[in-house]
Amino acid sequence: MPDPEPDSPASPRHDRSEHAVAGDGDDPSPAPDGARLVLATHNVGKLSELRDMVAAAAPELDAQAAVVDAGSLGLVEAVEDGTTFEANALIKARAAAAASGLPAVADDSGLAVDVLGGAPGIFSARWSGTHGADRANLKLLLAQLGDIAPEHRGAQFVCAAALVTPDGYEHVEHGILRGTLRTEPAGQGGFGYDPVLQPDGLDLTCAELTAEQKNAISHRGRAVRALMPHVLHVLRAGKPAEGSAPAGPENQPW
Ligand SMILES: O=c1nc[nH]c2c1ncn2[C@H]1C[C@H](O)[C@@H](COP(=O)(O)OP(=O)(O)OP(=O)(O)O)O1
Numbered sequence: 484m485p486d487p488e489p490d491s492p493a494s495p496r497h498d499r500s501e502h503a504v505a506g507d508g509d510d511p512s513p514a515p516d517g518a519r520l521v522l523a524t525h526n527v528g529k530l531s532e533l534r535d536m537v538a539a540a541a542p543e544l545d546a547q548a549a550v551v552d553a554g555s556l557g558l559v560e561a562v563e564d565g566t567t568f569e570a571n572a573l574i575k576a577r578a579a580a581a582a583s584g585l586p587a588v589a590d591d592s593g594l595a596v597d598v599l600g601g602a603p604g605i606f607s608a609r610w611s612g613t614h615g616a617d618r619a620n621l622k623l624l625l626a627q628l629g630d631i632a633p634e635h636r637g638a639q640f641v642c643a644a645a646l647v648t649p650d651g652y653e654h655v656e657h658g659i660l661r662g663t664l665r666t667e668p669a670g671q672g673g674f675g676y677d678p679v680l681q682p683d684g685l686d687l688t689c690a691e692l693t694a695e696q697k698n699a700i701s702h703r704g705r706a707v708r709a710l711m712p713h714v715l716h717v718l719r720a721g722k723p724a725e726g727s728a729p730a731g732p733e734n735q736p737w
């Protein structure tokens with residue numbers, strides 16, 4: 484059956500051709516030798532950012548071998564039926580940890596527009612009716628805001644980043660990036676709504692920033708940087724300290 488999504492050929496999110504997706508979710512590929520952490524996303528834009536963030540936070544970790552993603556393990560996409568970013572991030576991380584046997588990091592994120600009362604919010608990925616149709620989502624949003632003046636176009640990207648281990652440790656961190664919505668898309672970088680969000684204090688949209696510039700200020704960058712000490716603790720010690728922030732750098736082998 485052809486892919487029904489109207490903008491799928493140009494949308495990196497939909498480039499799943501390299502990854503076989505398991506049909507029933509019961510039969511994921513075994514994690515390869517050396518795998519230590521799974522990034523529980525099927526969105527290639529997010530995945531690239533998450534990989535960079537993990538590599539930056541853990542230079543001693545051989546990210547190439549140790550960090551795998553949900554698509555390459557053949558994990559099916561979890562049903563995101565939570566009503567908050569946090570709930571959906573936990574749903575995705577729990578599913579990936581259970582299916583892979585590895586600690587899993589998931590992100591649930593979206594755009595919250597002030598004048599829309601925080602919408603599209605958790606519905607950002609399917610705002611136009613088709614999950615992950617980035618260009619259609621963005622086009623619909625711009626049409627909805629067509630008559631809204633610049634001073635009322637405030638919005639923010641929101642991210643909940645969750646770490647879940649197979650033995651049940653869970654931790655969530657949050658991040659936001661505030662800005663203003665342009666009336667026309669600008670820039671080729673990033674993904675999703677990046678071409679229309681201009682972060683406060685900048686004259687560029689997120690799609691006009693380098694990946695490094697975006698990660699330094701983004702909702703995802705903030706949430707994942709806050710989560711990384713917990714991730715590192717889990718990877719180093721095998722188990723996190725119950726209810727407490729992990730200690731600083733430890734001299735333990737990977
Ligand atoms: O930095 C960002 N720059 C632009 N747009 C963004 C960003 N971060 C999230 N977004 C938008 C894209 C998508 O419309 C929705 C995420 O939806 P969300 O369910 O979290 O992700 P997804 O379904 O694409 O992949 P997955 O669930 O496999 O991680 O918010």
Ligand SMILES: [Mg+2]
Nearest residue numbers: 526563591608
């Ligand atoms: Mg999703």
